[in-house]
Amino acid sequence: MYDYCIIGGGIVGLAVAMALQERMPGTSIVILEKEPELARHQTGHNSGVIHAGIYYAPGSLKAKLCREGADATKRFCTENRIPFETCGKLLVATDHAEMQRMEALEDRARQNDIDYARLSTAQLRTDEPNIAGLGALLVHSTGIVDYAIVCRAMARAIETGSGEIRRGTAVTAIHEHEKGVRIESASGPVEARRLIACAGLQSDRIALMAGVKISHRIVPFRGEYYALPASKAKVTQRLIYPIPDPDLPFLGIHLTRTIDGGMTVGPNAVLGFSREGYAKGSFAIADVASMTTFPGFWKMARRNWRSAISEFANSASRARYLAECRKYCPSLTIDDLQTPQAGIRAQAVMDDGSLVHDFLFKQTERMLHVCNAPSPAATSAIPIGRMIVDRLLEGEATKAPAAPEHARA
Template sequence: MTTSAARTTPLRPGASVAVIGAGLVGLATALKLARARPDLRIAVLEKEPRVASHQSTHNSGVLHAGLYYTPGSRKARLAVDGIRQMTAFCREHGVRHQICGKVVVAVDDAEIPRLRALLDRGTANGLRGLRWLSAAELREIEPHAAGVAAVRVPEEGIVDYRGVADAMLGELQALGAEVVTGAGVRALARREGAWQVETARGDRRAEFLVNCAGLQSDRVARMAGARTDARVVPFRGEYFVLRPERASLVKHLIYPVPDPSFPFLGVHFTRMIDGRVECGPNAVLALAREGYRKRDVRVGDVADALTFPGLWRFVARYPRVTWSELRRSASKPLFAASLRRLLPELREDDLLPGGSGVRAMAMSRDGALLQDFEFAATEGALHVINAPSPAATASLAIGDEIVRELGCAPAALHTTQMTG
């Protein structure tokens, strides 16, 4: 699944393009295509009644700057470019956002070497204004956080991703693109140099497909004949929120130092754009790809996950973590205890039920999580196989990447996007 294989003959003038999936990545891709090539006939096909109904708006609402990612990786490059583009887009369209910064906290001396490595990574990735904090300096920024040291990341922030999606939708419609909701794709067939797309709202014809289907991306790719061993395994992240009278415990964003033996980032505190403070998430297998409640079960999705050997190899690789996450999902006291590592003053009764999200974790057959953005190609189609966090933040930059793959020159929405 290499991007070199995905390069195609440039789209002919007036070509029809169908983008499958109207999450932030799909909307941003369509928007960048419409800006770069006004001659294209673009249709975005979304199975839900409203755009951005899943991962795009079921997340922590953070603008990620690219601190954690391997220097030179596509993820690192797109995160740094993406946050600057996204910030500029929000300014341009009046979308609520705040560049409040975050602190990544080492709770003991054993975490100091990993924290210094993060600082080096962020510097190599081009983040601006990174600062090492002593314990006393940390308390000046986050008085209730516990740590022996921290790294301040001033470029990170929070945003209303629903507002972003609605602004993208408005721009697309103004540019003449068609966005069709309730149009889940049921079948794909390549005939006479074009795709016949069977949807819940009738059949369509498109010369080129871009698959940005998120939680369903692997299924759409296989429907189109893509050969990929990756499987989307859905993990539900569950959150609590702080009681309003205790929200002052968190000023901005408080994150842990990632544990390299742990496949997920770990619980953290996020002050949301609406003023609430979210705490979490954990990570447990979801029993439906779009199952936000514990009781949400889709038999086909469960069978798809449990018959995939990669899931069992993942569990064998991380047995302690798997069991710990399941226990924490069932126990508010355990969840609170994990949060107290960063915020010792937190009490169990400070936590109110919050929302949840489901992440499309692309997994290989050997049980490894795919860490970087990955594309795959079939004739007349490009598939976004893996778009992990920070895909929401980086969606406009991902759109540029896809536009380049299709042989079109990316068009900046505004010159300030690259300098914001």
């Protein structure tokens, strides 16, 4: 019997395993990942940004974890000789309404103790000649990295210690009993004293498989983006983001440098019809059925139909997509939008139609299910792993009751 079984080989599951080894050296751990390789979904399809935490409410857990996570990620990369770059990020205001929102964001940056500078129109033109705007906030500590490489280094550390990683091992059933948890998998049963599920896009299904009562479902949102040609790879030296609209759940289309020397533009955010289908037009009957039979989905759709139509229109028309980009980078042309790609975000939606933007856990006596780990989970993964282990050990110390409970940290 293992001490701990972790379901999910993304960056959060790996960070939990590292935190367990850090807190309890020698503890036996097995990680079950259904894919043949680690980080195949959200971790391997994100923007690769090491965020500074400017967006989050001062004093909030997300702000704290993001700051700690950025430092921890850079330190881990340095220790493991993983290339990263602290290139900085510009949040650009292109009209007077965005200038007003930028002032509120500046106040948030001060309260979150984030190193930033405010740039005037002239300063922005000098700093980034290809970027247009009325002003901008320069966040110095934002960086870029390849999180799949980070995950491979985490896996090596785990397997060098007391951990075992079983790739290509899909979980088919979960049974909690008085001595532990029995996990049925494609490669045979696994017994563990405790189970931690970090299943991302499949987290609600894993919770239901374990008999946990949940009042949410995962709704996939596709983030579609384009690679820019090599001639535009140096169109900016920093990351360029719009000023976020607080009425919208996503950050908007932005220019992102990649650690391999490339440049991408995007993403938009459109409803996905397949949780793990990255090609445009992907459709999975089980995923669509899960959404459309969940009342919370329709309540969410009624509240957000205007933004949904706009995002679908941008997805259908490269010209519309380009218009969003040209607001702050007018030199881009339609031919610059090359090699379309996509990532998929696991958005937890409650049965009242509200989007979950915070951590969502379900815990029983011997299981902890991470039902929602909000963006930027990759940046914050190392402290998130430690927080989950703290929560797990606190539950063990107080002998948590078997009845499932959920908590938002």
